[in-house]
Amino acid sequence: MNLFLISQFGQLIHHQALIKRDNIANNKLVILYTSANLDVPRKIQKEADRLLFDETILYQLQLSPLNYHFDDITKMTEGFKNLLSGVDNLYMSSFEYHYSILHRLAVNRGIKTHLVEEGLATYKFVHTDHITRKPKLKRSVITATQQSGLFYNKFYPILKFIYTWTRDLINLPAQVFSTIVHCKNSEFISYKKLIKVLDERSAFLGVAKEFDSIHTAFPHLLNNCFNAQNKTELKTYDSEIFEYRDSKRLGNLSIKNKDILYLSQMYNIPSVHYASSVISIIEEYLQSTDDGRCFIKFHPRDKSDFISSIKSQVIEKKLVDRIEIIAQTDFPVESIIIKYKPKMILGISTTTLVYTNQISTDINCVSVTGKLLEHLGTHCPKKTRKTILEHTAMLNAFEHIEKV
Template identity: 30%
Template sequence: MSSFISRNNTYSKIEDLPTGLLYKVTNAFVISNLGQLKHVTGLIKKEKINDCFLLVIYTEANLSVPRAIHDSFDSSIFDKVLFFKLPNNPNSINFKNIKYIESSYRKIIHRISPSRLYLNSFQFHYAVLANISKQLGSSVILIEEGLGTYRLSNEECYENFNSIDSKLLRKISKETLSKTEIFKKLYKRYKMTREFATESKRFFRKFYLSPEVQCRIINFYPNSNLKSFYKPFLDFDEAYTSFPALTKDKFNVKKNNYYFSFEEPTIDERQYALSIIEKYNIKPEDYLYLSQKFNINRVEYLLIVKHSLLRLLEGNDSIVFVKLHPKQEHELVLQGFLEMEKETQGRIKVIEESGFLIEEVIKLSKVQGVIGITSSALVYSSLISSECKSYSIADTLVIKLIDHKRNEKGIAMIKDHTRILKQFENIQFI
């Protein structure tokens, strides 16, 4: 039993769920992080949903998250809560893990038999869960979780590695057997040594666990639910999202509902936002810049951002307030923005705090614009404050970053996120 489980009506094993729950759960919500807990709690309160069961899925890789959920969920909303541990890397193609996940999800759905299952995601093991629930008669409902909800097209399918060829063998051999001096010098004479035997085991293990071989095993296994791991689940009975029209384009949803999760912040979130606005004297004519972490050269990043912000400030008396990423920014980035503050005599100003809710600051301060790279706040700002404009420097970064190996991953990620952003009409790319 998980050591952090201590609250009433909270469980860590499927078998521990009271048998009286059978056929009595009306609404089951599935979450994996605190953001999702906030989304579903807000929806439950807004829609006045009763008889709610909460399924919290987690892995050993990050136990602090389920502990935080355990300590913060509202027991007046959720009648029963099950914490279910998944194998590490649950989205990787691994027959053993997927088979275990499918079997466990089937047990859970059989046990609680929900009339309605609410999901924040629709990929990988969530798709397996959704398909099982559909088969057993549950309605499956989508709750928006940020911009990730809009990243897929209706035709998109994950790569189903269905071929095993010489390229795969050469690749794995290069990573294992070919590294050994024995292989290089003595292979032709078939002289077996301890090193060669060890690398041989590694070769066969890597070969067996390769996505190509694992996919073959899954495809041969007589359980269609395992194959649903490859394809996003699209056939929702209902959806609660901020952009119902776009949701309709992305999914096969029978009923689309408008739901904006930032409409009702907590009292603490509102008070914290007001304290930030008052401390820095943020006014309606000002801008907010939302810094993000990408795997790109930090010096180049700072220089491009500075030039972009200064162009926006030409001919006006506005101030750009910089909100650093909640996850600790690199010291060089922080120092770079502080240098900008000095150089511009406060026209670019750093907000020292980073853990506050930016959406509430936008709403209460009524700033005229939000600037960022691919932050979700660029999309939601127009829903938060109708007069607020959104500006993205994503294209500028991609064009001006030096074509160097150290920037490859970061540029690829910016491009990927930008494709999502360009579906929304309210964003200007500068």
């Protein structure tokens, strides 16, 4: 039996493309999720092609599966052993944390492992090495006091009111005990345990690098990242294997090959300033074409006030005739690119900038990160700026993407 392991809609598209290309049969789809979000995995399960999978199941993980929590990692490992029962081939797109444990378990059981394209994250170690995160004792103790409630006890920072004194004094022994328990289960202590264990749990700290086969859009870029007996180029959006089954829902767009497509991404930036910067960048590119237009495709996670700000900016700047907003958001944008083949794709660090080159080499792909951060200035929080730059840095591996 072939087990296809995913957690995102984009992964489903790549895995289904591989199944169609290689005519793989006897397949089971497992969709990983946490209790924090059940809507997305249900949508993925609904979108899965029933003709390609004999069975699709939702598999729940602990709430924070990337955290160093020794007991949770132990429980996940035991659960994964059952998940791999009867499996001959394991197809996966991620290779860190609990995925690395799954990979180690599979290898130890003689199960063949296959790495399938995920997106930009597939190439995250092309120019950087994996570094195991080492938790700090101080941070773990602070987290433990927060989890136990001791951090918020008025005896903790300062003595204030008689009522809170009495209440917190009663709670104090239990909170102190709870803090000790949480400290024992902290990331710092869990890390110390993980570096000592000799079984599959230790893989949580590393990266799965050895596979029987690798199927990605740009396999040559991964030569120094992963080892595999067989590497193939996966053209997910090849017209012969890619089909968006709900394409009628998009309606008829008037995109022409002289137009621009801007792909939005959700970042923690004040919406008014973010929208203003995006529209200014689009205006700049519209000046290079006399009658071309720009179509904005929002991300499903974009904030409603950001979308409203974009719409307001378009009206205020009298750009209604030059900028059109695509009403639908929850669909693979590649379906639009395949059908209409616009002149240019603008984005920040969207994976679509990577795949567009497989669809057509005539489409210009531009990452506007530099211009965006310049327009935003101090309105972009430092943490968000760092995240954007880290995401954009992964695009450096792709020569066809222009960075401005």
